[in-house]
Amino acid sequence: MEQRKSASADDLTTLFSDVRGLSEALAAPLSDADATVQSMDDASPAKWHLAHTTWFFETFILRDHVPGYRLHDPRFPFLFNSYYEAEGRRHARGRRGMVTRPTLAEVLDYRAAVNAAVVAALPTLADDVRDLVTLGCHHEQQHQELLITDILHLFSENPLEPAIWPAAPKVPVAMPAAIGWIDQDEQVVEIGHDGRGFAFDCEGPRHRSLLAPHAIADRTVTNGEWQQFIAEGGYREPRWWLSDGWAWVQRERIEAPLYWEQRDGVWTRFGLDGRRPVDPAAPVTHVSFYEADAYASWAGARLPTEAEWENAAARHDAHGGNQLDAAGPVEPRPAAGGPAFFGDVWEWTGSAYRPYPGFAPADGAVGEYNGKFMNGQFVLRGGSCATPRGHARACYRNFFYPHQRWQFTGVRLAQDR
Amino acid sequence: MEQRKSASADDLTTLFSDVRGLSEALAAPLSDADATVQSMDDASPAKWHLAHTTWFFETFILRDHVPGYRLHDPRFPFLFNSYYEAEGRRHARGRRGMVTRPTLAEVLDYRAAVNAAVVAALPTLADDVRDLVTLGCHHEQQHQELLITDILHLFSENPLEPAIWPAAPKVPVAMPAAIGWIDQDEQVVEIGHDGRGFAFDCEGPRHRSLLAPHAIADRTVTNGEWQQFIAEGGYREPRWWLSDGWAWVQRERIEAPLYWEQRDGVWTRFGLDGRRPVDPAAPVTHVSFYEADAYASWAGARLPTEAEWENAAARHDAHGGNQLDAAGPVEPRPAAGGPAFFGDVWEWTGSAYRPYPGFAPADGAVGEYNGKFMNGQFVLRGGSCATPRGHARACYRNFFYPHQRWQFTGVRLAQDR
Amino acid sequence: MEQRKSASADDLTTLFSDVRGLSEALAAPLSDADATVQSMDDASPAKWHLAHTTWFFETFILRDHVPGYRLHDPRFPFLFNSYYEAEGRRHARGRRGMVTRPTLAEVLDYRAAVNAAVVAALPTLADDVRDLVTLGCHHEQQHQELLITDILHLFSENPLEPAIWPAAPKVPVAMPAAIGWIDQDEQVVEIGHDGRGFAFDCEGPRHRSLLAPHAIADRTVTNGEWQQFIAEGGYREPRWWLSDGWAWVQRERIEAPLYWEQRDGVWTRFGLDGRRPVDPAAPVTHVSFYEADAYASWAGARLPTEAEWENAAARHDAHGGNQLDAAGPVEPRPAAGGPAFFGDVWEWTGSAYRPYPGFAPADGAVGEYNGKFMNGQFVLRGGSCATPRGHARACYRNFFYPHQRWQFTGVRLAQDR
């Protein structure tokens, strides 16, 4: 976390209450069972997200900085710590779905108790502790997005294909125009967080980066374009694929984006509103890095580097576009108002997730935050329809393994010039 | 199923209502999440047991024999069929825990609807269909025992180790006397179901069997005796073990019965009443065939054959002993009133589960019942504390793989004479 | 090993030299590499078989009973012990193929040295030690059969499909007549080794066994009959299969016996003479217990019990039929001279491999011999084309897991009467 000036207590109370409230609203349609089951190792139960984010505030704010605070339940830290080795033993990640008790209702009680204690304590906290509250809010926003995508995955495993929310009304939108290319000469640019406002540690330090001459697309790839890739044998032709990607395609019998199925000759996708036809005008999503890279090769292009992306995105409004405002149906939508760099889908870049020059992890348990994940993953940029509005930034670095695709992940192309 | 005379409609209504009611009573303390999660491939969610047993009645009674019956929900057969290949595609066994919807409440509604329809139809059903109702009741009793042991396993995976029922009051009981041996000369005996009353297909035909001279113990092995086995290095000495058993011990790092843990130097076990000290006077339970066989070798004995067991048990009351009468704490208990062959723990025999001479599976989907499991498993006899009273018989053949031990399984010794 | 009278030193020298010589003849066509590679966990390198059988004599005869004997190489016991836990640490079974050194030539030197020492010592050995030499010879004969089947498996993994021996000349033989049934009434028979001559421990004690009324086929199932089973969908119809067998068929995509492939519409099999068309008149081989059991169900029959088999075979010549006489092509052949119970293929019985009444393992390391494998496997009877003539007996109990089929395994049917 790098920031110059801590938020005021009032602003922070508002942020804290808004963020905490949104989590609870997202969980509102879930049954106790919905909130408990873990559908795969990569995902966590909704109840765990609700409790883990609460554990973060209870541990790093209340336990460490509020004299006399007593833990809501001394057995919870073992259950709801995620990966903070310095915080001691924790429950095995793949067994999170075994915890039927505490119930969802008890976890909501836990939230309420911690919420009250944090709000009461906020005016008294020192600046550096308030910064931890801000960190906790952004941390919870990350988990909000995971909660949404994890629930989507769980529901997709149910043969009944239940919907969590009704479908949003469809607004007729023209098919997007052909991709336009934004050309860039060789140049040295500054990227990374500039220290104003909140950012995660991995987003800095701000530093100079040399861009090679290139062009970047003015919009993301659509479902319609992806159907063309499928129709032309994209998933059956090894030459478009990275070697590991091709092995993955063969082993997992991948033939389309996650949640797509052909029914009666029509491509459908499963979403938070159940199974419905694929919208050809909307950005493709739930594709892995392997698929994104193969598509780019097939299209005679490549993925942008994260520096190219950040340079192009810096002049766009990070709070605009199709992002998460409230509990309710979320999905990538056809672009109504022209090109955007934020919202709809996280965009795979060609950059491996590695430290910036001068990066050093913060000290203490919070310092485990991001640095230790810096191998084997690729950077994604831009935020998605499931990213809480206000969470994304031009310098924001999201990261996943190249085979993962249960997030709202999509593709923007680039080319050497 | 082999039986001479079908039950009367009245008797059958009573049996049906009692059995169905007990399942619901067993589920009463469960939350929606408790009833939904699957803790391992061998286990099923409680909700699935409740629904699958209902599907059995709905399919083989209502759908097949009640004109005009409409399925409660046409999507349920796919979810709640277990292994009846002839009944079509079904949900993958290992993914049963993904079905958060229908909820527990909806499954209880399903039960109520099918219960009403079956009770209404009962007086009109032909004898052979009534026999299917009887089969369905015994089938449900099997699932009641599984529901109990599956829930125990699930709760054991929760680091909080919750109890489903309070502990039963402890009645002081003297340590059991040394094992007494019941000697038997060589003889030809008849074993297997004699056709009176209900039995599963694998229990017949009744046939003659030649017993070698032997002795069989008058009680099962106790926890105290098992602690001696552990203390003398039983789990660390390959010569007591079958080769596959020794590989299992090494691979799984087995050091004691399932659910046992040493805490502060004291052996404890996890049970339906939480974690408590092991009672040395009670029968040992949650041991695999491998462990039972190793113990017998260590003790200079062997496991009885199923024919030896049945011959010895035939003169005992199959409805006596510590069996399941109602929802509430169940666990093996010290024998208060002398030797028993029924209740407390299923007793591993040394007999592989194979067909009796003359065995032939029944026709149709119900015919898939038991014959297809006849390899790789061992027969257990006697019934346990979780077996509904009335379900067990001297000729009853239970069967599990030699490594499995989440059932209430125990050990009775035998010796060649 | 149970026997009344030890072999004379002269007889034993002849047996020992013959057996040892046959192993070396079997290995003669093998290159150093052929003899070193391990093609799967179930198989061992030929070099290992040659060395392990030598280790047996060196350990249990020379080391234990010849004063002043010095080990040929003190590092060999670790490499060439198989599963005798009491003999200390040993090389992991699945890594036997890593041992490129000692070379095949060095192992043959090891054999020559041990051969000379054993032959020199034989006249001086006490009776019980001579019995161990006899045991070692029979042990080596078992490994001769494994050496043949393991090499066949290895060569089948080579895309070039090399032949180890030229094909035997084909003698035109009429298709076998329809199966004839040998009827048997209920009766008490004696089975098991009677103590005259050599036998492995698991073959005794001789004991009485009650046979149910039944009929047993007068010949084994042929390739032609098996092709009919395939053509009628036998491998695609779950109702013929045990549940574990069906899972195996699905998981391993089994569609025919091992080594069978359809080429240009013709069924071929890979054998020690390379790939050739399947002979419809010859006994089917390389089928698993699962396949044997499914075939029997499809044919309206069942597999015989081992007691039924032994009773029927007892009046046949155990040294007759198509068994191994010398190094050279071996494969099941059409029966020229009428029904036989020995040779061609090991016949799966429906009997699980379990101890006979009164069985007790021998003491000491040799006592680990057979008892510890008595779970999960099925008994095979009769000997195959790869069984050294003289090794098989009516009471001989071979055993394998139900999915294994790289041995020369086949099927004889039986029926309840």
Add this chain to the structure above:
Amino acid sequence: MEQRKSASADDLTTLFSDVRGLSEALAAPLSDADATVQSMDDASPAKWHLAHTTWFFETFILRDHVPGYRLHDPRFPFLFNSYYEAEGRRHARGRRGMVTRPTLAEVLDYRAAVNAAVVAALPTLADDVRDLVTLGCHHEQQHQELLITDILHLFSENPLEPAIWPAAPKVPVAMPAAIGWIDQDEQVVEIGHDGRGFAFDCEGPRHRSLLAPHAIADRTVTNGEWQQFIAEGGYREPRWWLSDGWAWVQRERIEAPLYWEQRDGVWTRFGLDGRRPVDPAAPVTHVSFYEADAYASWAGARLPTEAEWENAAARHDAHGGNQLDAAGPVEPRPAAGGPAFFGDVWEWTGSAYRPYPGFAPADGAVGEYNGKFMNGQFVLRGGSCATPRGHARACYRNFFYPHQRWQFTGVRLAQDR
């Protein structure tokens, strides 16, 4: 492959003959079995290396460019193609060790025949085909290094721990001085192949790169320093490790570099000369990226980027240092003559293996060369004691997965300034 001017036929004949001769010299001490066995999926049999490099010349030179050439054996391409999807089906990588035939001698015959044909054809080949011969030589040099490291791995799996070569005589060398740091200001440098002489496709295009201010160590980390890391608990302290690295350490129970074992309190390593004590003055080797990164964190440093490394190495002699000159013992040695950037050990960089700006794979089967491996791996620089002298360049990019360590891999530190 990028190069301006093709080699002359004479120079190429010399290069070709030298390279081909070295492969055969490396194989000289190997038995047929040594050359056949595959010790793990990552490794290949020596025989396969010898044949595959020959297949490359036979396919891309003789078959494609020498009229009338007939394949030495039409079955070999299926066996000895590696990963060229465009060249059709090929033998599964993990089953390469099953191919006991052709024998080593037959493969050497194959080599001799192809050698003669290539040498005869060389004067007649067009420039672009001669470039393919050059490519084939460099390709073979890569496989020479793999042959050495794969044989080392195989021999390490043999409990007898055989040596392939006698140990080199030990020359007493003083312990290296403390690391000196070479400081660099921010600067734009050119890296990548400049088009003069041979290079693999991934080494270009040459391009400008912006270096941040940093310092790079003047020597690699030694065994003595690594022992300190072990002694201070480096392998037991999660905070030094990447998350995936820590999981790897736990899962594989890693406690020291590959081939190290503590015997009687002394650290030893297995090498091509058998097991010997670790030399504290020599560069540490057989460490994974995970270990290299953890060591750097523990040492308060980081790994250099590949651009930093190339910039620093450019002024050093790429043909100097401890590299492979001839068959015989190879291992990292204490630096006698001051700092070197080439030889001894490949040095892990912190750079993910990704394409340079403007990179495009070559067309055709040869174009599959390097681009498709560009995910999940890290770049190594500098060449090792097993790299044929003349093969390495300052711009050379080697790459392996972060857990791999059977190559001669080591560590050079860097720091932000």
